Amino acid sequence: MDNSQLLFMDCKYLPWSNRCRLQFVSVDVEGKEETNGLYTVTIPDYNLLRSDWRVCSGLVCLIACDRIYLCNPAMRQVCELPKCSPSKVPLYAHFAFGYLHSKREYKVMHFFYRGPPSHLSDLQLAQLNCEVFSLNGVGGVSSGWKEIAEMPPCHPSLPWLLVNECMYWFAKLLPHAQPDRFVLFDFENEKYLTISRPSSFVTLSGLSMMDLKEMLCLPDIDRFYRTSILDLWILKDKISCTWEKECNINLVNFGSENITPSFNIWNEDIIFTHSGDITVVYEAFLVSIARGVNVIFDIRKMK
Numbered sequence: 001m002d003n004s005q006l007l008f009m010d011c012k013y014l015p016w017s018n019r020c021r022l023q024f025v026s027v028d029v030e031g032k033e034e035t036n037g038l039y040t041v042t043i044p045d046y047n048l049l050r051s052d053w054r055v056c057s058g059l060v061c062l063i064a065c066d067r068i069y070l071c072n073p074a075m076r077q078v079c080e081l082p083k084c085s086p087s088k089v090p091l092y093a094h095f096a097f098g099y100l101h102s103k104r105e106y107k108v109m110h111f112f113y114r115g116p117p118s119h120l121s122d123l124q125l126a127q128l129n130c131e132v133f134s135l136n137g138v139g140g141v142s143s144g145w146k147e148i149a150e151m152p153p154c155h156p157s158l159p160w161l162l163v164n165e166c167m168y169w170f171a172k173l174l175p176h177a178q179p180d181r182f183v184l185f186d187f188e189n190e191k192y193l194t195i196s197r198p199s200s201f202v203t204l205s206g207l208s209m210m211d212l213k214e215m216l217c218l219p220d221i222d223r224f225y226r227t228s229i230l231d232l233w234i235l236k237d238k239i240s241c242t243w244e245k246e247c248n249i250n251l252v253n254f255g256s257e258n259i260t261p262s263f264n265i266w267n268e269d270i271i272f273t274h275s276g277d278i279t280v281v282y283e284a285f286l287v288s289i290a291r292g293v294n295v296i297f298d299i300r301k302m303k
Contacts (some may be wrong), residue, residue, distance in 0.1 A: 009022060020048040047065045056098050081108065084110045085112050094111040094156045094157075095111075096162070107187065125152065157179045183195070198233050216235040217234045219263045230248060
């Protein structure tokens with residue numbers, strides 16, 4: 001799929017067949033007001049209705065309970081990955097998906113617990129393991145699931161994000177606590193690193209991670225609620241846990257009370273949902289998508 005397009009997916013349950021129908025649609029955001037249907041496929045797995053999905057370098061990863069699917073809408077192909085290791089606590093299994101450009105490989109990560117606790121609050125880090133599934137992006141050859149030797153330092157929590165070939169999660173020391181830090185996994189040396197949050201952030205609850213200029217970026221949602229100004233913080237150095245404010249965006253004139261504070265970055269454009277019926281692209285374009293739409297700002301033009 002071309003980099004100038006956004007991908008949307010609609011999942012519908014077909015009760016007469018106990019299947020789910022996935023429809024992928026690409027939307028042009030260069031002002032051409034063009035919407036194209038890419039691919040429609042039916043999969044015999046009703047859990048896809050509640051699946052988490054992520055797009056990376058042309059592939060869509062769909063995670064439905066303990067089943068994982070990879071889909072290439074442009075090539076009209078879909079496949080199910082081999083079974084991963086079972087977790088003794090299924091609700092506490094976590095996945096992640098990304099593409100490493102240096103190795104030209106897709107990676108699927110799976111955290112799981114080996115030991116059954118007497119209570120969810122008794123989950124121990126010693127019971128937590130991680131395995132990685134690698135898929136060559138050129139020939140499609142897979143190495144299967146490989147268990148990571150190093151033990152994770154924290155309990156991972158959704159969501160995840162791949163930034164500059166390191167996978168990030170919100171994390172917590174206790175499984176029942178709120179996330180208060182980050183944990184990253186470096187694919188190059190297969191090591192973990194724990195990162196503290198910016199000092200100005202009281203909590204990580206309700207936040208989303210973003211990739212800005214190949215650095216981890218955090219939107220200050222608390223300040224946005226109070227002032228209608230969105231501050232973006234980036235992790236300048238993951239070893240020293242150095243955070244810096246990259247820019248701020250005044251959204252008062254866009255009716256900030258109608259903005260859903262769930263922010264994403266795409267090609268250095270920040271995208272969020274507005275309750276109006278148009279999508280606004282900063283500096284130039286208006287593109288109609290649907291009600292409950294996206295607003296896009298070009299961060300490169302805000303220096």
